[in-house]
Amino acid sequence: MMGGNGFKGGRGGFLTEEEKQNSPKITLRLLKRMFSYLVPYWKQLIVSVLAIIISSVFGVFPTILTGRIIDEGLLEQNLPVLIRLIGLSFGVLILANLISVLESYTNVWMAENITFDMRNKMYSHLQRMSHRFFTTSKQGDIITRMTSDIGGVQSVLTGTWTSILQNFATLTVALVTMYTKSPLLATIGIVVVPLFILPTKRVGKRRWEITLESRKHNDDINQILNETLSLSGQLLSKLFVTENYEFDRYQEANKQMIRLNIKESMAGKWFRVVINVFTNIGPMLIYLVGGILIIEYGNTDLTIGDITVMVALLGRMYGPVNSLLNIQVDMIRSMALFDRIFEYFDLPVEIDNDPQALRPESFAGELAFEEVSFHYDPDQPILNNVSFELKPGSSVAIVGPSGAGKSTIINLIPRLYDVTGGRILLDGVDIRKLDLAFLRQHIGVVTQDTYLFNGTIRENLLYAKPDATQAEIEQACSEANIHAFISGLPKGYDTVVGNRGMKLSGGEKQRLSIARIILRKPGLIIFDEATSSLDSISEHAIQEAIEPILAKSTSLIIAHRLSTILSADEILVLEKGKIVERGDHETLVKKGGIYTMLYNTQMKQT
Numbered sequence: 375m376m377g378g379n380g381f382k383g384g385r386g387g388f389l390t391e392e393e394k395q396n397s398p399k400i401t402l403r404l405l406k407r408m409f410s411y412l413v414p415y416w417k418q419l420i421v422s423v424l425a426i427i428i429s430s431v432f433g434v435f436p437t438i439l440t441g442r443i444i445d446e447g448l449l450e451q452n453l454p455v456l457i458r459l460i461g462l463s464f465g466v467l468i469l470a471n472l473i474s475v476l477e478s479y480t481n482v483w484m485a486e487n488i489t490f491d492m493r494n495k496m497y498s499h500l501q502r503m504s505h506r507f508f509t510t511s512k513q514g515d516i517i518t519r520m521t522s523d524i525g526g527v528q529s530v531l532t533g534t535w536t537s538i539l540q541n542f543a544t545l546t547v548a549l550v551t552m553y554t555k556s557p558l559l560a561t562i563g564i565v566v567v568p569l570f571i572l573p574t575k576r577v578g579k580r581r582w583e584i585t586l587e588s589r590k591h592n593d594d595i596n597q598i599l600n601e602t603l604s605l606s607g608q609l610l611s612k613l614f615v616t617e618n619y620e621f622d623r624y625q626e627a628n629k630q631m632i633r634l635n636i637k638e639s640m641a642g643k644w645f646r647v648v649i650n651v652f653t654n655i656g657p658m659l660i661y662l663v664g665g666i667l668i669i670e671y672g673n674t675d676l677t678i679g680d681i682t683v684m685v686a687l688l689g690r691m692y693g694p695v696n697s698l699l700n701i702q703v704d705m706i707r708s709m710a711l712f713d714r715i716f717e718y719f720d721l722p723v724e725i726d727n728d729p730q731a732l733r734p735e736s737f738a739g740e741l742a743f744e745e746v747s748f749h750y751d752p753d754q755p756i757l758n759n760v761s762f763e764l765k766p767g768s769s770v771a772i773v774g775p776s777g778a779g780k781s782t783i784i785n786l787i788p789r790l791y792d793v794t795g796g797r798i799l800l801d802g803v804d805i806r807k808l809d810l811a812f813l814r815q816h817i818g819v820v821t822q823d824t825y826l827f828n829g830t831i832r833e834n835l836l837y838a839k840p841d842a843t844q845a846e847i848e849q850a851c852s853e854a855n856i857h858a859f860i861s862g863l864p865k866g867y868d869t870v871v872g873n874r875g876m877k878l879s880g881g882e883k884q885r886l887s888i889a890r891i892i893l894r895k896p897g898l899i900i901f902d903e904a905t906s907s908l909d910s911i912s913e914h915a916i917q918e919a920i921e922p923i924l925a926k927s928t929s930l931i932i933a934h935r936l937s938t939i940l941s942a943d944e945i946l947v948l949e950k951g952k953i954v955e956r957g958d959h960e961t962l963v964k965k966g967g968i969y970t971m972l973y974n975t976q977m978k979q980t
């Protein structure tokens with residue numbers, strides 16, 4: 375965080391420690407991969423490169439023409455030639471600028487299209503990422519790669535690489551012209567360039583170091599302010615009478631900051647002195663040696679115009695030379711950007727469609743777990759040899775203490791994760807052999823945490839079946855016991871539900887998500903019954919919605935409510951990833967095991 379403590383300075387042509395540590399290895403493979411994104415746009419690339427070169431060359435041309443303006447126009451006092459040359463110079467300048475418009479357009483077009491391709495590729499790749507990836511990755515990191523990293527590529531293409539090419543072209547033209555006019559003067563002029571560049575680099579580096587140091591102190595100051603001027607910090611320092619100590623600490627940090635700010639400003643002053651001196655040495659030397667050549671040695675090849683052009687060209691070289699010296703830093707930054715993007719592209723797709731995936735004609739909904747084992751982390755087994763069957767039209771309830779692995783069982787069925795041992799069969803086929811979309815289309819999952827997006831009730835329902843008619847929607851909502859509520863709203867089905875459905879109550883959200891599943895008519899329904907306590911009216915409404923569904927469909931329920939459990943055909947008791955008891959309610963209660971305990975402690979209350 376930067377506060378109002380006079381922190382100054384930017385990244386400049388130097389890398390931060392973090393950038394240095396994270397700088398990728400520049401390999402041929404990485405380069406090839408970067409350029410592979412340009413290949414589809416090779417025509418635009420050629421136009422853009424040519425336009426950059428031509429506009430840079432034309433941009434230097436008027437400077438070169440100055441020589442002829444002086445020699446042929448002014449010194450020879452020839453007005454028509456003078457006007458012609460000025461006109462030519464002006465024309466070339468206009469042309470150079472027109473070409474640079476073309477160059478900007480092609481470049482922006484190309485960069486936008488490349489980032490468009492990259493964003494799409496990244497989005498569809500991320501869509502294929504497993505549930506594990508989204509549970510483990512930081513949300514912010516995913517968004518950053520999608521937005522600013524790919525956005526950064528765009529500025530690399532339109533900014534960094536363009537300016538490298540431009541500077542290179544300008545420098546080449548300037549050098550060739552200077553050497554053609556006078557190799558001696560050119561060499562003298564160029565020898566001075568490092569004299570100017572090297573101190574600039576050194577001073578720049580020193581400023582950068584001070585900036586880093588000052589950034590650190592600035593953070594320290596902010597830290598002190600946050601700690602001591604906050605409500606609790608103030609209270610603490612008052613009660614412990616540490617005001618003086620805190621003041622001294624703040625003053626000390628502030629002193630350091632001031633010292634650094636002065637240092638940084640002075641480094642800037644010296645910097646300017648250095649620039650002024652060295653930028654003038656080059657031209658002076660050219661004038662001196664040029665003058666000696668003409669005056670003392672009567673050199674007739676060299677004209678006043680030539681000398682003027684040399685001085686002007688030398689002045690134009692500093693900028694490009696300086697930027698080209700930063701090439702390494704620019705390269706590392708661009709590579710790091712691409713590297714971060716490629717890192718995501720290279721993430722393997724954990725749950726993928728089998729190349730010979732099956733899409734059976736029909737779906738009966740017979741589910742079987744055969745000695746299924748599973749772990750999220752290899753050293754922490756979650757499920758251990760879980761076997762059960764769910765016949766079409768019947769229902770199975772899973773109960774067990776918190777953390778037993780109930781939700782995990784559910785996650786395995788739509789293949790949010792793949793089993794690590796055993797197999798899961800649907801209608802006798804291993805679910806890993808089934809087409810993923812087919813599998814997921816035929817399973818309806820009502821999760822504990824109901825997710826509704828910020829849209830209308832109708833839009834949220836249509837997400838399950840985009841072509842559903844109003845009659846179908848209303849039918850599903852009636853079955854889910856929510857139609858009467860929706861009809862009573864001023865805007866009915868067009869009511870906006872708010873972020874994550876926050877404008878609805880917990881019970882309403884659950885019933886809406888049940889309606890969403892009914893609309894979908896899946897062959898197998900999976901309920902993760904919410905544990906959140908609802909009032910008895912909401913409970914009742916949900917119960918009324920669930921029971922008929924359970925009665926007529928094939929369903930697997932993680933049950934917390936006694937009434938749901940009672941309507942199941944079989945109850946599985948899960949503990950520490952193992953099925954420890956199974957049977958119907960009566961048998962299990964009599965057994966006096968875990969089920970009896972769960973029944974006495976939890977279910978009786980609900």
Ligand code: ATP
Nearest residue numbers: 509750751756774775776777778779780781782783
């Ligand atoms: P509850 O009734 O509280 O929802 P549950 O029986 O559904 O519990 P699960 O959610 O299946 O339990 O979790 C089983 C175990 O797996 C827990 O110990 C949990 O910490 C662990 N676990 C769940 N999800 C992950 C994950 N994504 N990565 C690592 N461990 C996980």
